[in-house]
Structure formats: C-alpha cells, structure tokens
Amino acid sequence: MSEDQDDIILSELDDDELVPQMFDDLYDGLREEIEEGVTILLGRGWTPYDVLTKALVGGMTIVGNDFRDGILFVPEVLLAANAMKGGMAILKPLLAETGAPRVGKMVIGTVKGDIHDIGKNLVGMMMEGAGFEVVDLGINNSVDAYLDALAAEDADILGMSALLTTTMPYMKVVIDTLIEKGLREDYIVLVGGAPLNEEFGKAIGADAYCRDAAVAVETAKTFVARKHNSGAQA
Numbered sequence: 583m584s585e586d587q588d589d590i591i592l593s594e595l596d597d598d599e600l601v602p603q604m605f606d607d608l609y610d611g612l613r614e615e616i617e618e619g620v621t622i623l624l625g626r627g628w629t630p631y632d633v634l635t636k637a638l639v640g641g642m643t644i645v646g647n648d649f650r651d652g653i654l655f656v657p658e659v660l661l662a663a664n665a666m667k668g669g670m671a672i673l674k675p676l677l678a679e680t681g682a683p684r685v686g687k688m689v690i691g692t693v694k695g696d697i698h699d700i701g702k703n704l705v706g707m708m709m710e711g712a713g714f715e716v717v718d719l720g721i722n723n724s725v726d727a728y729l730d731a732l733a734a735e736d737a738d739i740l741g742m743s744a745l746l747t748t749t750m751p752y753m754k755v756v757i758d759t760l761i762e763k764g765l766r767e768d769y770i771v772l773v774g775g776a777p778l779n780e781e782f783g784k785a786i787g788a789d790a791y792c793r794d795a796a797v798a799v800e801t802a803k804t805f806v807a808r809k810h811n812s813g814a815q816a
C-alpha cells in the first residue's frame with residue numbers, strides 16, 4: 583500500500599474512515615492491523631456480526647474481485663486470507679457467546695480437492711453463534727470422512743462447501759453415497775460456495791443451497807424445526 587501506512591493510527595479514524603482502511607489492510611494482508619481494527623470496532627459498540635459482515639467480508643469481496651480479474655495472485659490472496667482469519671479468530675468466541683441452547687449439530691467441511699475454507703469457517707462460526715454445535719472437518723474431505731463424522735457425531739446436518747467448479751460435483755458423490763446406504767433421510771444436507779446456485783443444489787439432491795452464512799443459519803433453523811415437528815408427529 584502507500585508509504586503513509588505506518589503513519590496511520592487506526593484508533594484515530596472515524597468508523598467511516600476505519601472500515602475502508604481495513605479493506606486496504608485486508609487487501610495488503612496486514613493481519614495485525616486487521617486484528618486491531620476489529621478490536622477497535624468492537625470497542626465502539628459494533629456487534630461482532632456487523633464487524634464480520636461489513637468490515638471483513640466487505641474487504642474480502644474486493645480481494646475476490648481483483649483475484650478474479652487477475653490483479654491479485656495466489657500469494658497475495660493467501661496473505662489476505664490470513665489477515666481475515668486473524669480478525670475472525672477474535673470474533674468467533676463472541677459470535678458463539680449467545681448462551682442459546684444447542685439447537686442441533688452440524689458436521690461441516692470443504693469437499694475433496696478443495697482447500698478454500700474461509701466461507702466454511704464463517705458458516706461454522708455463524709452456526710455456533712446461533713446455538714448449533716459445529717464439528718468442523720476442515721478441507722479436502724472424502725466421502726468416508728463425511729460419513730464417518732456424521733455417524734460418530736450423531737449429527738443432524740451435513741454442510742459441504744466447494745469453491746471450485748471442478749470440486750463442486752463431489753457433493754453429489756457424497757449425497758449419492760448417503761442414498762446408497764439408506765442414510766439420506768437421516769440428515770439435512772446444506773451446500774454452499776461461490777460457484778454454486780439453487781439449481782445446482784436441487785440437481786444434486788441437497789436440501790438447500792445457501793448463498794451466505796446468514797442464510798445458512800436461517801435455513802438450518804427452519805429445517806431442524808421441521809425435522810423436530812415431524813418427529814413429534816411420528
């Protein structure tokens with residue numbers, strides 16, 4: 583960024599200046615500055631959710647666009663992702679601190695061949711914040727990894743993330759295996775990731791495609807309530 587970077591004192595900026603500055607810092611992969619910005623906004627009474635969506639996700643969107651357009655390359659994006667993770671680590675316990683009763687359990691992971699995990703992590707954090715128990719399998723998950731975890735954890739929800747057009751078809755492999763084993767109806771299957779859409783979600787037999795973490799939470803709540811209601815009638 584600019585040579586003036588060192589001279590900027592984040593705490594002296596108004597919110598209107600601080601958020602764009604955080605976009606720049608995220609772009610430049612400055613993890614400590616992002617952590618400081620997050621702390622300042624929280625100190626000013628911002629909700630963890632607003633810090634996440636307005637400052638961090640907002641900044642990551644710019645990074646994403648420039649990566650797409652060939653302005654940024656993998657090393658820079660990795661640094662930005664690392665800075666984003668620094669901010670998310672501060673927000674995670676706060677988002678989870680709702681004291682809400684456990685409403686359900688989700689096993690979530692990025693599919694085989696795919697190492698993108700920022701969106702998945704966000705979904706996991708938001709789900710925890712909404713009172714769900716979340717078991718995060720990380721990246722590059724095989725069918726067996728998903729199935730083993732679902733059984734071991736006695737989960738209600740399977741969440742799969744894919745960011746590549748080459749890895750998204752693997753979600754169907756997982757769902758087809760659930761069907762083969764007669765397990766499909768045991769789980770609510772939610773899928774997400776930038777290249778997916780609703781049509782794809784339907785085509786592979788997921789219960790729902792969720793475009794972002796907030797939609798994931800709402801969708802999960804709706805499905806879990808439906809599952810519990812139908813269980814009560816049975």
Ligand code: B12
Nearest residue numbers: 646650696697698699700701741743746747774775794795
């Ligand atoms: C950051 C990033 C990386 C980082 C990943 C770091 C990390 N730890 O995740 C690095 C640099 C490692 C990387 C690598 C690569 N990347 Co990349 N990457 C991105 C980038 C810029 C941002 C992704 C991101 O984090 N977005 C922010 C989060 C918050 O958004 P999100 O992931 O979409 O998640 C939200 C929703 O989708 C949804 N969601 C996501 N998952 C789930 C799961 C569930 C269950 C639910 C309900 C909802 C949900 O909720 C989330 C939160 O709101 C995107 C561009 C983009 N516009 O998406 C490219 C992008 C995905 N990458 C791309 C490519 C090509 C690659 C590489 C192949 C590059 C290369 N040549 O090596 C490698 C792939 C390596 C691999 N095998 O996986 C392409 C994919 C193109 C395609 N059509 O397939 C993109 C689209 C960039 C582009 N336009 O070219 N990448």
